[in-house]
Amino acid sequence: MGTIIRQTTELAMHIVSAYVNPGDVLVDATSGNGKDTLALAAMNPAQLYAFDAQEAAVQETIRLLEENGYGDRLADSGKGIPADDGLTGCRIIVRQLAHENLCEFFRNEAGAEAQETARPLTAVVFNLGYLPGGDKHITTKTETTIKAVRDAMELICSDGLVCITMYSGHPEGRKEKAALLEFAEELDAAKWHCAYISMPNQKNDPPEILLITRKG
Numbered sequence: 001m002g003t004i005i006r007q008t009t010e011l012a013m014h015i016v017s018a019y020v021n022p023g024d025v026l027v028d029a030t031s032g033n034g035k036d037t038l039a040l041a042a043m044n045p046a047q048l049y050a051f052d053a054q055e056a057a058v059q060e061t062i063r064l065l066e067e068n069g070y071g072d073r074l075a076d077s078g079k080g081i082p083a084d085d086g087l088t089g090c091r092i093i094v095r096q097l098a099h100e101n102l103c104e105f106f107r108n109e110a111g112a113e114a115q116e117t118a119r120p121l122t123a124v125v126f127n128l129g130y131l132p133g134g135d136k137h138i139t140t141k142t143e144t145t146i147k148a149v150r151d152a153m154e155l156i157c158s159d160g161l162v163c164i165t166m167y168s169g170h171p172e173g174r175k176e177k178a179a180l181l182e183f184a185e186e187l188d189a190a191k192w193h194c195a196y197i198s199m200p201n202q203k204n205d206p207p208e209i210l211l212i213t214r215k216g
Contacts (some may be wrong), residue, residue: 008207009127011197012165013039015211016123018160020045024122027051027155029099030070030140030150032106033132034061036125037094041070045122047091051097051105054138058096059129065092099126099140099148106155120157128176129167142176146183151190151211169205180210 022044028037031050038046050061073092083195097105128149167173184194197209
């Protein structure tokens with residue numbers, strides 16, 4: 001692992017990779033600048049969904065994927081999974097969608113073809129806060145994030161993972177983190193494993209990771 005512990009987002013992706021096998025179905029629920037989406041694409045899933053509420057984030061994610069050789073993997077992002085798009089192997093669907101609408105997308109918008117062939121998700125990744133380089137006043141919100149995490153937990157398979165990178169360096173982020181940790185503490189231990197990774201000797205509110213797995 002080298003010095004990966006210094007980089008919280010890279011550590012989160014390293015943990016996710018331990019849960020993923022080629023051919024799995026993965027979701028980046030907050031694609032932001034696309035770096036997590038790119039890391040998930042490298043894990044060779046059968047299907048990868050990347051969502052973000054901001055159009056700028058969607059376009060940046062698509063740009064990064066194309067620049068790194070995944071342009072021919074991009075399915076028609078406006079229509080869920082096309083019934084016959086000619087793609088084999090990994091399909092990547094990038095869509096402007098708020099993270100709290102995950103369940104609605106998979107139930108109602110992905111289309112009959114997607115629902116008939118749907119498999120539970122192996123991993124759902126959240127990288128909270130604001131878009132790097134964007135408007136810092138536009139952030140994920142506590143109430144909608146809790147709903148999104150609940151939905152992700154409903155969608156993952158046995159031994160699947162919800163990985164949440166939290167940022168408490170701004171007021172909404174502190175509120176969001178506190179609510180998420182309280183939520184995790186109250187989960188049924190017979191059904192869920194939870195882990196919380198922080199960096200206690202680092203200043204300036206470094207990112208932290210919350211992991212939730214469904215017991216098999």
